[in-house]
Amino acid sequence: MDALLDVTEVTPGVHRMALPLGIHGVPTVSAYLLRDDGVDGVGGDTLVDCGIATGEIDPCDVLVAALGAAGSALERIARLVVTHAHIDHFGVAGEVVRRSGGRLWMHRAADLDLVKYADPDEAVDNRAIMLADHGLYGPELTASSEGLRDWIPVMPSIGRPDVRLAGGERFTAGGREWEVLHTPGHSPGHVCLWSAADRLLCSGDHLLQVASPPVTFERGFERDPMGSYLDSLDRVAALEPELVLPGHGTPFRNGARRAASIARGKRVRLERVHDLVAERECTVTEITAMLFTGELTGAQRHFAMAEILADLAFHEVRGTLERARRPDGVYLWRTTLEGA
Numbered sequence: 001m002d003a004l005l006d007v008t009e010v011t012p013g014v015h016r017m018a019l020p021l022g023i024h025g026v027p028t029v030s031a032y033l034l035r036d037d038g039v040d041g042v043g044g045d046t047l048v049d050c051g052i053a054t055g056e057i058d059p060c061d062v063l064v065a066a067l068g069a070a071g072s073a074l075e076r077i078a079r080l081v082v083t084h085a086h087i088d089h090f091g092v093a094g095e096v097v098r099r100s101g102g103r104l105w106m107h108r109a110a111d112l113d114l115v116k117y118a119d120p121d122e123a124v125d126n127r128a129i130m131l132a133d134h135g136l137y138g139p140e141l142t143a144s145s146e147g148l149r150d151w152i153p154v155m156p157s158i159g160r161p162d163v164r165l166a167g168g169e170r171f172t173a174g175g176r177e178w179e180v181l182h183t184p185g186h187s188p189g190h191v192c193l194w195s196a197a198d199r200l201l202c203s204g205d206h207l208l209q210v211a212s213p214p215v216t217f218e219r220g221f222e223r224d225p226m227g228s229y230l231d232s233l234d235r236v237a238a239l240e241p242e243l244v245l246p247g248h249g250t251p252f253r254n255g256a257r258r259a260a261s262i263a264r265g266k267r268v269r270l271e272r273v274h275d276l277v278a279e280r281e282c283t284v285t286e287i288t289a290m291l292f293t294g295e296l297t298g299a300q301r302h303f304a305m306a307e308i309l310a311d312l313a314f315h316e317v318r319g320t321l322e323r324a325r326r327p328d329g330v331y332l333w334r335t336t337l338e339g340a
C-alpha cells in the first residue's frame with residue numbers, strides 16, 4: 001500500500017496526506033497532520049479532515065498507513081478538525097474519534113449536514129422535491145437526486161462533534177498558533193484554519209486551485225449561500241495568505257490572487273444568469289440547459305442546478321429577480337420592476 005501513499009511535509013510540522021476517494025470523479029482529498037510531540041511522545045497531534053472509509057476490514061486502513069508515513073498514528077490524534085461536513089472530508093470522522101479518543105471539532109452550522117446523514121432517504125426526497133419544483137422530471141430527476149446514496153456506504157458512522165465551533169477560536173498545533181475562521185459558502189459550516197505568523201491557510205474547499213468550489217443552494221440551509229461565499233472570499237483575500245493548503249490538490253501560493261480569481265468567475269456567472277432571466281422568464285431546468293450544452297451525469301446536473309439556484313437566490317435577496325409559480329406548480333424566474 002505504501003507505494004500508493006502520497007504523504008509530504010509541506011511546511012515544518014505540517015504533513016499533507018492525499019487520501020483516495022474515486023467518487024464523482026474526484027481522485028483524492030487532502031488531509032493535513034499537524035505534529036506535536038506532547039509529553040513522553042504521547043498524544044497531541046491534530047488532524048484536519050479525514051477522508052472516507054477505504055478498507056473492508058478496517059475502514060480507516062489508508063488513513064492509518066498515511067498517518068504512519070507522517071510519523072503519527074490514530075492513537076496520537078488528540079483533535080480532529082473537520083473543515084466542513086461533506087463526506088469526502090468527514091467520512092471516517094466517527095471512526096477516528098472512537099479509536100483515537102481525540103475530540104472532534106466542527107462548526108455548529110455543520111449540524112444541518114448531520115441531520116441529512118441521519119436520514120438519507122428524507123434528504124434524497126427533499127432534494128427531489130426541490131429539483132422538481134424547478135422543472136426537472138423523469139429519469140433525470142431521479143439521477144440528480146440520489147447522489148447522497150453513493151456516499152453513505154463510505155461513512156461507517158456519523159461523527160458527533162465534541163467542540164462546536166463558532167469561529168474566532170485560537171489553538172496551538174504543529175508548532176504554531178491557529179485561528180478558526182468561519183467561511184460559509186461552499187457549506188454553511190465551513191471553516192478555514194489561519195496561522196497569521198507564517199500566513200498559512202488551511203483552506204478546506206473554500207479555496208481550491210484545481211476548480212472553482214461549487215456553491216450549492218439547499219432548502220433549509222442558507223438563504224443566500226453565494227452572497228456568503230463572496231463575503232468569505234473577500235475576508236480571506238484581505239488576510240493575504242502566503243501558502244494555501246487546500247482540501248483537494250497540492251499547496252499553492254498567493255491565496256488573495258486565487259480568491260479574487262474565483263470571485264471574478266462567480267460574478268461573471270451571476271451576471272449571465274441574471275441576463276438570461278432578463279431576456280425571458282425561465283425555469284432553473286431551462287437555465288441549466290442554456291448554460292450546459294453537453295451531457296451531464298446526475299451528480300453534475302444536481303451541482304449545476306444547485307449553483308444556479310444559489311445565483312438566483314443572490315439576485316432575489318437583492319431584489320433584482322423574483323420567482324412565480326406556473327399553473328403546474330413549477331417555479332418561473334423573472335426580473336422585478338427594480339431589476340428590469
Ligand SMILES: [Zn+2]
Pocket residue numbers: 029086088089205247248
Ligand atoms: Zn471536498
